[in-house]
Amino acid sequence: MPITTTRGRETGLAYAGELSQERMEALDAIDPGWAPDGWDVAWQRCYRLTLAHVRAGGTLPAAAAGELIVQGEDLGTWIAAQKAGWEQLTPAQKFLLESVGVDTADGGEAAVSGRRSQDERWAVNLAAAHQFHTREGHLRVPRKHVEAIRRGGGDNGEDGQETVVKLGAWIDNTRRRAAKLSPRRRADLDELGMHW
Structure with a gap:
């Protein structure tokens, strides 16, 4: 049953973001892998x-968490998880990973835990909040x-890697999820004068 907007027009969608069967079939005709x-x-x-990173001439991380963060995604952690769960991937996923240079020879290595990745993302966002x-x-x-921060500078005078953080969105989302924050994380932001 099509849903109508407040202006009386049909959207053809049962809920926001859902594609109609006709549109899904049209996309399948263009690209079955969409x-x-x-x-x-x-x-x-x-x-x-x-x-995109590989096509731009970038190299893949050595599966170290925080080594390659692109648009907020920790690709080092993600690649490590793919290697660790190699047997659960579909043949097409394996092919795609191999085509970008993911080395499966060390596929038995343990993946970095998702919890650690969340903690690292929190640390990066909090560092941006401190800087702001x-x-x-x-x-x-x-x-x-957006706030650009430098991380990982060494003793040899290198500046380290610049990371761009969508700080405004993170602050807004964190406010909305305040009830779910741990006391430590809430205290981190209270120290900076966060208005809840």
């Missing part, structure tokens, strides 16, 4: 980011603000 069964959006996103607070004196970050 939405493979069993491949979640996160897997496809990480693969596409990895592909130090510079601006407050944590009233505009929703679309």
